């Protein structure tokens with residue numbers, strides 16, 4: 001079954017992306033050739049998910065050089081702006097640094113836009129290919145037909161191809177290894193309820209959505225065989241940042257003796273950091289908790305605590321599936 005939506009496309013000199021803030025009730029695509037509009041889209045989570053943020057940023061950098069009369073100035077302005085959008089997903093910085101290396105290797109700026117666009121397309125293609133390989137490597141974690149629990153959104157709305165954890169689930173479902181997917185709603189922005197449910201639905205995979213706090217009961221009732229999530233940044237020792245609530249799941253899995261896996265491309269591994277204490281965690285505005293679609297549900301003055309991500313210690317992660325291999329604890333990604 002081929003789904004009838006796509007995350008983003010570069011066509012006719014513009015980036016066309018699906019506005020994820022309106023899903024699942026409206027499927028609106030936005031086209032732009034303005035890098036600043038793409039930076040805003042990343043901040044607003046119109047485009048989100050670690051690898052997809054990187055892909056979008058690569059296209060944004062290329063677009064900032066379209067018709068540029070001062071490529072050097074325009075490159076560094078757009079580079080700094082995009083680098084300031086979201087701090088946690090290392091894929092953003094991976095893509096920006098690839099674009100920077102490419103830019104700095106170009107001596108003749110006459111066709112700089114075309115060359116930079118080629119690099120963005122290359123990054124996009126590589127991420128698509130990683131997704132397929134992650135799916136294949138991920139089959140190894142299934143010992144029998146399983147019920148899977150997942151958190152946040154990890155499909156094509158978050159990454160290249162069919163995504164990370166989602167592509168493992170989809171490939172395993174197509175191979176008759178998945179019976180049912182339990183999707184955490186993922187408070188407060190509901191990536192699970194709005195986006196993962198949308199993708200499971202479109203792909204014909206049996207699922208139900210549960211509140212995040214229901215995960216413990218599902219495990220207690222023996223309904224979960226495996227938990228698989230994505231990641232936004234993985235340290236060299238395997239400590240992994242992902243959507244807030246992922247650490248809770250890993251602790252629950254440990255208690256209930258359920259395997260907990262992460263699926264992510266190697267571009268999510270930050271080879272500069274030894275462990276998770278060095279991961280920059282994004283904090284979001286309290287309004288994202290105190291309002292639903294702009295409707296206030298409590299007074300503005302109520303204080304909140306809003307980390308968007310948490311860090312799961314490596315020893316709670318049974319395995320990390322990348323396009324290269326299935327890595328098992330203890331991790332050592334130094335190469």
Ligand code: MRU
Nearest residue numbers: 048049050152158164230231243
């Ligand atoms: O804040 P978001 O929606 O960008 O957070 C996304 C996640 O936490 C995903 O689980 C992660 O990026 C893995 S995606 C393939």
